[in-house]
Amino acid sequence: MSPHSPKLSIIPVQSASFISSADPPRWTGRIQLPGNRHVVDILIFEILGEFKAFPAFCPHQGINLTHCPLVGEKMLVCPGHQLCIEALNDTHSYHVEKVEGRFVVILIEEGPVDQNAQIFGDQHSLALERMREEIEQLRMANLKQERQILVITRSMDAMLSESELQKLNFKERAEQEKAFARFVNRILDTMDDLMFFFDKKGRIRRVNTAVERELGFTEADLVTSCIDDLLPVADRQYLADRLPILPWPVHSVVMETIRLNGCYSGEHELLSKHLDNAQAVYWLKSSVLHSEQGKLEGAVITALNITELKVREMRLRLSSKVFDNCSEAIFITDPQGTIQEVNDSFCEITGYERGEVLGKNTRLLKSNMHDQAFYKQLWHSLLNHGSWRGEIWDRRKNGELCPMLASINAVYDDQDQLMHYVAVCSDISQQKQTEQQLQQLAYYDALTQLPNRALFKDRLEHEIRVAQRSHTRLAVFFLDLDHFKNVNDTLGHWVGDYLLKIVASRIQRCLRESDTISRLGGDEFTIILPGLIGIADSTELAQRLNDEVQKPIEIAEHAIHVTTSIGIAVFPDDGNDFHTLTKHADTAMYASKAKGRGQFQYFEAGMNEAAHQRLLLENALRLAIEQEDFQLHYQLKVGGSLERIAGAEALIRWKRPGFGMMPPDRFISIAEETGLIIPLGAWILRMACLQAKAWKDKIAEFRIAVNLSPRQLLDDDFVSILDRILAETGTSPEWIELEVTESLVMHDIDKACERLCQIRSRGIRIAMDDFGTGYSSLSYLQKLPLQVLKIDRSFVQAYTGDPTSSEAIFIKTIIALGHSLNMTVVAEGVENESQLAVLKAHGCDEFQGYYFSPPLSADEFERLWLDPNKHAVDFTASLNND
CATH class of the missing domain: 2.102.10 (Rieske Iron-sulfur Protein)
Structure with a gap:
């Protein structure tokens, strides 16, 4: 420059x-x-x-x-x-x-x-540039210094924050401990019970404020004094007399009593500064106190003033004479209905001894004559108004119904808290008998004592409501005696009346307890048949009624033959109200008469035809079982390598005259519903065992599989029947395999598991059939003693040849599941080569289906498949040659 x-x-x-x-x-x-x-x-x-x-x-x-x-x-x-x-x-x-x-x-x-x-200007450009450099250096220096200051500041802030946080935590913890101590002190001081804390020598260390309120002593008055000093001399002596001889000096009989027993409770007076409290009685309850190390530190006593209770006890004694000598039944319960006291009249009316009802709930007397709405209204009145009065039906000890006129009142304490209920009951059995006689005249037929038209209407409307709630059916029968007028005209009305009584008695014998029969008038009767699932029961009843009524009746040396025409209407198919159902049943009855009398007719012809066919089928099935009109066919089961026969499944066929060979799906369900499956199943098992014994030497490890129905497996006699069949046929258990379905097991999982374990213990293999179509729960698969898992045919047949499809994945999953549970997996319903290929690819153990063989008779099966060399060839090639 x-x-x-x-x-x-x-x-x-x-x-x-x-x-x-x-x-x-x-x-x-x-x-x-x-x-x-x-x-x-x-x-x-x-x-x-x-x-x-x-x-x-x-x-x-x-x-x-x-x-x-x-x-x-x-x-x-x-x-x-x-x-x-x-x-x-x-x-x-x-x-x-x-x-x-x-x-x-x-x-x-x-x-x-x-x-x-x-x-x-240009002459100072260097100066200006130097100035800017100095400013930039200054700025950078300031920036660096600011960053250092910021780092230091943040570090200091963090340290200060941590320090402050620790201080706050310590302070908060100290405040919490102080607050908890204050809270405990407040609890102790707000308690109504007196509380004393004393050391192992009985010296009082702490009392709550209730002590001062009740006894007048402050904590300063009692600290270091002995707890025994608060007891009267007689009470102290009472406790001392019950102490054993101790090897140490006794400073406090109270403390030693608590120490020896671990706790103590009893009724005592406590000395007080208040003159008016001299006779106060307290209930003392105590327990020992130990340190955290388990060392005895002393004890605590709570004292509850029960003076008022003692006074009330005396009053109750004075009033007990009135209670015991009252002519009406009186009983007292707690708020939950537990009987606490009864008088002699109660025992006389109900038949119970006093000791039999004390501590029991009033449900002991329940007659089941009242519905839930009745008790709901009763309790609503008691809880909201404190009283209830009305008629109630109870049951005596001997089971008799006992109508009572009862008055129940709630009893409250001084704090308006519910303490008891007091019930006063009068026996009105005599009045009820009179009312019943009047009701009999109003609702029952005087001749037959059956319900009349009015009661029939009430009961049918009630049963309709029940059926609507439970989603069941009911049937209404209209019965009319054929040609009854001729009896009255030729033999007289008294004979006709006697005939009506006999017919009414016969009809009643055919009915269940839940059914209702009534006489509408003349020779017309009606029946209500509730709780129907199908119509088989109503069809069977109609047939039984016809058979029973038409039996000869001996009257005045006359053998009278009478038949009845029956019309049937079914709820809800033929109507859902009283008038519609009765009108349709009446219409069906006239249609029955038009057919020739002595018959029955459903309101709808289609339903009648179905019921008729079902009845025919059931009767034919019964006869077929008696005559053993059945055959067993056997369907081949092939090993996974396609080089051996693994066994066969036994399938029943019914050769019904006029109908040809009927498959099981046409009649097994009826057999199951009617109980015919029990004898039919035993026959199938016996035949399969005999066949297994006959074929046992032809192929090694050959088994015949037999299907079990739910009713058959769960029957109490099944295991004994199985043992008897094995013994009589000489069949070894390892030759037999029993197949059950998921739906069968889930009928009663626990009972089914127990029954299958009994079967498995005999050496019989158990297979789960139709797997995947029902519940498919891993929990029961693990629980049941299964050795074989069968893939349902629906899954196999759904496979269309695509190995990446969901059907293929599902098949693979079932096979993997079975193998993971150490089960043999069998595929049924194999009908083509692509199905076989996917099953083999995923390691299925055995195959069954029309691709190998349809079900065959025993002779055909033996001829085709039990050749000594047949099981050693390739089945695919064999089938192609055949």
């Missing part, structure tokens, strides 16, 4: 802040001149793109010029003496620049500053 060049000083503006509220807006800040520690406050304005600096305080009187207006862009007017203050740029060698967002003042120490030439 030339020696004649001015010397530049760069001074950063400190604490710069923008004041937007001033007019015009401006910045405030301060600078420190070189060589001078004095700080100068300045104002900075932006005027026509340039920055000008003004003093922030008047140089004459020191008045603050921060908000003073700007005059002529070069002067501020002092509000104190109205003098103009010029910009520093004009009066001194100052120049203001904004560099990198920060203000700096450039001080030119020699000569005036020509802003255009000296600051921005």
Whole structure:
């Protein structure tokens, strides 16, 4: 720099802040001149793109010029003496620049500053560049320092925060412990029971405020005194007499009593400062206190004032005579209905001894004559009004019904808390007998004692409501005696009346307890048959009624033969109300008469025909079982390698005359419903065992599989029947395999599991048939003793040849599941080569289906498959040749 060049000083503006509220807006800040520690406050304005600096305080009187207006862009007017203050740029060698967002003042120490030439001219470009470098260095140094300060600050803040947090935690924990201690003290002091804490020598260490309230002693009065001092002399002596001889000195009989027994409770008086409390009685209950290390520290006693209870006890004694000698039955219960006391009249009326009912619930007397709504209304009245009065039917000890007129009242304590219920009951059996006689005349037929038309209507409407709720059926029968008028006209009305009684008795013998028979009048009877699942029961009943009624009746040396025509309507198929059902049953009855009398007819001809055919089928099935008109066919089971015969499944066929060979799906369900499956299943098992014995030497490890029905397996005699058949046929258990279905097992999983375990223990293999079509639960697969898992034919036949299809994946999953459970997996329903291929690819153990062989008679099966060399050839090739 030339020696004649001015010397530049760069001074950063400190604490710069923008004041937007001033007019015009401006910045405030301060600078420190070189060589001078004095700080100068300045104002900075932006005027026509340039920055000008003004003093922030008047140089004459020191008045603050921060908000003073700007005059002529070069002067501020002092509000104190109205003098103009010029910009520093004009009066001194100052120049203001904004560099990198920060203000700096450039001080030119020699000569005036020509802003255009000296600051921005070429001769001072190096100075300006140096100034900028110094400003950047200063900024970077400040930035580094700020970062260091920030790191240190954050570290210090974290340490301070951690310290403060620990302090807060310690403080919070201390406050919690103090609060808990205060809470415990509040609980102790708010208790109504008196509480005493004393050491192992019986010296009192702490009492609650209830002691002062009851006895008048403060804690200061009792501390270090002995707990025994609060007991009367007689009570202390009572406890001392019951102590054994101890090897240590007895400081307190109370403490020693508690120590020896671990606890103590009893009734005692406590000494008090209050004269009116001298006769107070308390129930004392105590237990020992141990330290955390298990060392005996003392004991605690709670004392409950039971003086009022003792007074009430006396009052109860005085009133017991009235209670015991009342002629009406009285019993007292707690709020839950537990009987606490009864009088002698109660025992006389109900037949129970006092000891038989105390502590028992009033349900002991329940007659089941009232529905839930009755008891709901009774309890609603008791809980909301405190009383109930009405008629209730109870049951005596001997089972007789006992109508009572009862009055029940709630008893409350002084705090309006329910304590007891008191019931006073009068026996109104005699009144009820009179009412029943009147009701008999109103609702029952005088001749036959059967329900009349009015009661029939009530019962049918009730049964319709029950059937709607339970989703069951009911049948309405209309019975009319054929040619009954001839009996009245020829033999007289008294014979006709006697005949009606006999017929009514015969009809009743054919009915269940739940059924209702009524006489509508004349020779017309009606029957309500509730709880039907199908119509087989109603068909069977109609046939039985016809057979029973038409039996000869001997009256006055006359053998009278009478038949009945029956019409049947079924709810809800033929109607869902009283009038519709009775009208349709009546219509069906006339249709029955038109068919020739002595018959029955359903309202719908289609239903009648189906029921008729079902009855014919059932009767034919019974006869077929008696005559053994069945055959067993056997379907081949092939080993996984297709090189051996694994066994066969026995399948029943019925050769019904006139119908040809009937498959099992035509008659097994009827056999199951009627119970005929029991003798039929035994026949199948016997035939299969005999066949297994006959073929046992032809092929090694050959088994015949037999299907079991639910009713057959769960029959109580099945295991004994199985043992008898094995013994009589000489069949070894390993020659037989029994197949059960998922639906069979789930009828009663526990009983089925127990029964299958009994079968398995005899050495018979058990297979799960139709797997995947029912519940398919792993839980029962693990629980049941199964050795074979059969893939249902529906899954096999659903496979269309795509090995990536969901059907193929499902087959693979079942096979893998069976193998994981150590079971042999059998696929049934194999009908083509693609099905066989996917099963083989996934490792299925055995195959069964029409691809190998249809079910065959025993002779055909033996001829075709039990050739000594047949099991050693390739089955696919063999089948193709055949």
